[in-house]
Amino acid sequence: MAESKLAAGSKIAAPPRGLPAWLEIPLGGILVEPGNAVEYRTGSWRTRRPIHDPARCTSCMICWLYCPDDAIVVREQKVVGVDKDHCKGCGICARECPVKGAMNMAEGGAY
Amino acid sequence: MPRLIGLTGDGATAEAMRQIDPDVVAAYPITPQTEIVERFAEFVADGLVNTEFVAVESEHSAMSACCGSSAAGARTITCTSSQGLALMHEVLYIAAGNRLPIVLINVNRTLSAPLNIHCDHSDSMGSRDSGWIQLYCENVQEVYDTVIQAVRIAEHPQVMLPVMVNLDGFVLSHSVERLELLDDEQVREFVGPFQPVVDLLDLEHPPALGALVAPEFHFEHKYAQWLATDGARAVIEGVGCEFGERFGRSYGLLDLYRLEDAELALVVLGSTAGTARAVVDDLRERGIRAGTLRIRCFRPFPADEIVGALQGKKAVAVMDRAGTQGGEGGPVFGEVRAALHTRGVLLPVINYIYGLGGRDVPAASVARVFTHLGQVAEAGKVDRAVNYLDLRGWN
Numbered sequence: 063m064a065e066s067k068l069a070a071g072s073k074i075a076a077p078p079r080g081l082p083a084w085l086e087i088p089l090g091g092i093l094v095e096p097g098n099a100v101e102y103r104t105g106s107w108r109t110r111r112p113i114h115d116p117a118r119c120t121s122c123m124i125c126w127l128y129c130p131d132d133a134i135v136v137r138e139q140k141v142v143g144v145d146k147d148h149c150k151g152c153g154i155c156a157r158e159c160p161v162k163g164a165m166n167m168a169e170g171g172a173y
Numbered sequence: 174m175p176r177l178i179g180l181t182g183d184g185a186t187a188e189a190m191r192q193i194d195p196d197v198v199a200a201y202p203i204t205p206q207t208e209i210v211e212r213f214a215e216f217v218a219d220g221l222v223n224t225e226f227v228a229v230e231s232e233h234s235a236m237s238a239c240c241g242s243s244a245a246g247a248r249t250i251t252c253t254s255s256q257g258l259a260l261m262h263e264v265l266y267i268a269a270g271n272r273l274p275i276v277l278i279n280v281n282r283t284l285s286a287p288l289n290i291h292c293d294h295s296d297s298m299g300s301r302d303s304g305w306i307q308l309y310c311e312n313v314q315e316v317y318d319t320v321i322q323a324v325r326i327a328e329h330p331q332v333m334l335p336v337m338v339n340l341d342g343f344v345l346s347h348s349v350e351r352l353e354l355l356d357d358e359q360v361r362e363f364v365g366p367f368q369p370v371v372d373l374l375d376l377e378h379p380p381a382l383g384a385l386v387a388p389e390f391h392f393e394h395k396y397a398q399w400l401a402t403d404g405a406r407a408v409i410e411g412v413g414c415e416f417g418e419r420f421g422r423s424y425g426l427l428d429l430y431r432l433e434d435a436e437l438a439l440v441v442l443g444s445t446a447g448t449a450r451a452v453v454d455d456l457r458e459r460g461i462r463a464g465t466l467r468i469r470c471f472r473p474f475p476a477d478e479i480v481g482a483l484q485g486k487k488a489v490a491v492m493d494r495a496g497t498q499g500g501e502g503g504p505v506f507g508e509v510r511a512a513l514h515t516r517g518v519l520l521p522v523i524n525y526i527y528g529l530g531g532r533d534v535p536a537a538s539v540a541r542v543f544t545h546l547g548q549v550a551e552a553g554k555v556d557r558a559v560n561y562l563d564l565r566g567w568n
Contacts, residue, residue: 081389081390082393083393084392084393084394084396084397084400085397087390087393087394087397089272089333089370089371089397090270090271090272090273090333090371090382091270091271091382091383091384091386091390091394092271092371092380092381092382093380093381093382093384094378094380096379096381102387
């Protein structure tokens with residue numbers, strides 16, 4: 063839809079680009095592809111953030127096991143950090159971490 | 174060859190369901206719909222249909238089972254009345270929002286309290302914004318014909334919405350009328366096989382239905398649903414026309430009777446239209462130019478068609494067999510008046526609330542509405558917008 067002259071001078075932000083229009087959405091809200099929770103970025107919910115300290119972390123995988131959003135990033139069997147798009151800052155990783163100081167919650171959602 | 178029989182509205186509904194032979198019927202009996210479920214359960218027990226009959230423990234479960242079976246690609250029918258429809262209420266929205274083409278036959282009965290098993294439209298009017306297509310029938314023949322058409326309307330690829338067929342409790346459900354019954358083959362050929370758009374049992378492309386939708390998507394979903402509902406008008410007319418071409422009885426969104434040259438117009442839903450026709454004939458013999466507009470399709474609301482039919486009349490009375498507690502007049506009145514006003518057609522329009530809880534609607538009472546309408550037409554303005562027909566102590 064073409065932007066109207068009214069909208070051009072408006073202080074109200076234009077709708078976000080990239081999201082599908084009504085006619086591009088599958089009928090009845092049906093999900094036609096599996097595994098699309100990856101697309102659902104829950105990171106914007108975050109008001110506190112976990113800070114990972116690799117010097118103290120033993121990669122015991124307790125945080126990875128407990129994270130409800132699969133947001134603990136693991137490479138070559140080592141915890142390397144937090145997925146910023148999906149960590150919603152619930153703090154379970156820091157609470158369950160058996161090593162003092164390996165995962166610390168900080169105020170504020172932005173990294 | 175079609176054959177002529179005498180049958181009640183409930184009996185005609187059960188016959189139509191037998192001939193459609195749906196994959197699943199999940200229903201719970203409630204007066205005055207009980208006879209439909211009883212008869213259909215007998216068809217199942219006698220092996221006359223291939224239907225999986227789910228004897229559920231409530232109407233909430235009935236509609237929930239219908240949603241599941243329809244989503245799994247099964248042609249699904251249910252029926253209810255009054256409190257039963259009210260108990261289905263939250264699931265009605267799920268059926269419509271998930272675009273499941275379920276057919277529901279609702280035998281109109283008032284809602285408690287006071288407890289009453291007789292006819293008015295308060296049950297289905299309570300569901301008018303649930304996203305279901307709503308058709309209201311005038312007689313037993315139309316009930317039978319409309320149940321058959323409803324399957325085609327609901328399952329049309331451009332519609333994919335549930336359809337509610339309404340018939341007046343006892344007035345139609347329990348009155349024996351002349352019915353032209355089609356052959357089983359004719360009905361099966363007309364409805365054809367169900368080709369589901371959504372099929373949860375598609376193992377090649379397994380989908381998920383009913384997932385959480387975030388604020389970024391919800392509004393777009395509802396808009397798509399509204400547009401499909403609006404677009405259903407053309408499909409309802411098309412299916413009604415095709416039915417007429419095959420079987421000799423055509424149906425549309427509205428049913429106009431002696432309205433073209435009428436000065437006084439009565440707008441009405443359901444079986445009362447039959448009484449109104451007789452009154453119109455009587456008035457015409459006495460030189461009064463009266464006519465009726467029966468709204469067959471209330472959802473989607475055919476606003477343009479109604480305004481087109483009422484334009485140029487001197488005065489209009491809208492009959493509502495339901496009230497809106499705390500609103501101004503009944504639901505049909507509100508929408509007809511708004512449609513006229515929005516299109517700049519400023520006619521005097523009055524409302525009559527009538528027939529609540531099964532109060533009889535004799536011809537003499539409908540004639541009194543026309544008498545009032547004549548006075549409004551003469552004065553050129555509305556004296557009192559909301560009126561109550563045959564209500565003791567009100568005048």
